[in-house]
Amino acid sequence: MYRLPPDPRQRVLLAEQVGIVRDGLAASRTATATLARALLAIHDGELYRVAHGTFEGLCRAEFDLTRSRAYQLLAFARVVENVGADNSGRVAVPKRESHARLLAALPPGRQVEAARLVQETLDAEGRSQARTADFAQAVRTVGGKAENPNLQDTQTPPSLCRWICERLADAGVRPKRILDPCAGNGNLTRPFAQADVVAYEIRQGRDFFRAEKLAVDLVICNPPWKDALRWLQQVVQVAGNRTPTVFICPVLFFIGYKDAAVRRYLESPAAPVFNHLTPLPSDTFVKVYCPGAILWLNLPGVRNVALVPGDRLVRSNDDAPAGCPRPVRPAHASSGTTIDRRPEPSHPFAG
Numbered sequence: 001m002y003r004l005p006p007d008p009r010q011r012v013l014l015a016e017q018v019g020i021v022r023d024g025l026a027a028s029r030t031a032t033a034t035l036a037r038a039l040l041a042i043h044d045g046e047l048y049r050v051a052h053g054t055f056e057g058l059c060r061a062e063f064d065l066t067r068s069r070a071y072q073l074l075a076f077a078r079v080v081e082n083v084g085a086d087n088s089g090r091v092a093v094p095k096r097e098s099h100a101r102l103l104a105a106l107p108p109g110r111q112v113e114a115a116r117l118v119q120e121t122l123d124a125e126g127r128s129q130a131r132t133a134d135f136a137q138a139v140r141t142v143g144g145k146a147e148n149p150n151l152q153d154t155q156t157p158p159s160l161c162r163w164i165c166e167r168l169a170d171a172g173v174r175p176k177r178i179l180d181p182c183a184g185n186g187n188l189t190r191p192f193a194q195a196d197v198v199a200y201e202i203r204q205g206r207d208f209f210r211a212e213k214l215a216v217d218l219v220i221c222n223p224p225w226k227d228a229l230r231w232l233q234q235v236v237q238v239a240g241n242r243t244p245t246v247f248i249c250p251v252l253f254f255i256g257y258k259d260a261a262v263r264r265y266l267e268s269p270a271a272p273v274f275n276h277l278t279p280l281p282s283d284t285f286v287k288v289y290c291p292g293a294i295l296w297l298n299l300p301g302v303r304n305v306a307l308v309p310g311d312r313l314v315r316s317n318d319d320a321p322a323g324c325p326r327p328v329r330p331a332h333a334s335s336g337t338t339i340d341r342r343p344e345p346s347h348p349f350a351g
């Protein structure tokens with residue numbers, strides 16, 4: 001692609017912003033919002049093209065910043081810009097990176113809502129400086145509003161689970177040991193009749209956030225959607241970033257906006273390789289009207305996943321015919337449950 005040569009005024013702008021970042025780095029080990037915003041101006045204005053070709057190259061050469069640190073600072077700046085765009089004077093714009101990181105867990109509109117709550121707390125208590133606890137509380141309050149326990153627990157329709165299993169089988173993926181971090185009724189792994197399943201489910205007292213590292217050859221996960229990024233990061237923590245993974249989350253976390261949380265994470269070097277995305281219509285899940293997506297990670301061989309045929313999207317939590325093999329929960333296992341696939345009439349997690 002042909003690109004216009006850089007405008008000479010960009011050199012001046014670049015020099016200014018580089019100066020601000022250098023001064024900031026020299027002054028303190030803690031990044032300031034001013035520093036982060038200067039970096040964002042370099043990134044979004046493509047000022048790096050003037051001297052270094054790439055943003056990462058500039059960060060390394062001028063500031064000795066790694067790629068991941070540079071992107072963390074960009075994330076800080078984006079929260080500051082987003083919240084700061086509300087010039088009502090009634091929002092607490094985060095000054096510290098740790099505060100911005102808390103807000104970054106929310107979509108942009110809700111970040112502003114949370115920052116407003118922080119300001120209300122400051123006003124009510126006659127304080128001028130926000131504390132970490134103020135932001136954490138506001139994020140919990142605003143994030144919690146979106147939470148509907150029933151919707152967070154909806155199951156993946158069995159017809160879709162079978163379609164996923166078939167696409168994997170077509171690609172030669174026949175796992176022997178699968179991790180399902182939040183198994184619900186076990187829908188996602190039921191079609192893999194030959195596999196052992198390590199299942200976690202909070203309702204059974206098995207919290208995936210207490211899981212230890214595991215060797216599995218497939219992860220398949222449809223987590224509570226409000227926390228999709230946190231779940232994906234925990235999957236990587238437990239199963240590593242090279243394990244083939246099928247991850248279902250709201251499509252907004254991926255393409256809703258340029259800075260969407262899961263999308264941003266997948267750009268980072270620590271993330272699994274993102275190979276394909278399957279969009280899911282808004283009426284795929286029972287009671288949920290929100291478009292989802294299947295992310296196929298570390299699964300380059302998978303084909304024909306651009307469209308799920310309508311007849312594989314039967315909106316149901318459970319359509320397993322009577323007598324269909326169901327996982328059995330053995331009485332042991334503290335860090336997870338290895339599921340035996342022998343036919344069993346009762347519900348997999350029925351006490």
Ligand SMILES: C[S@@+](CC[C@H](N)C(=O)[O-])C[C@H]1O[C@@H](n2cnc3c(N)ncnc32)[C@H](O)[C@@H]1O
Binds near residue numbers: 156182187188
């Ligand atoms: C959206 S549902 C999906 C269930 C199942 N994976 C499926 O697709 O049919 C999310 C499940 O995560 C479970 N869950 C929530 N927090 C959990 C945790 N910390 N550890 C394990 N399971 C959890 C919920 O109880 C719920 O069953």
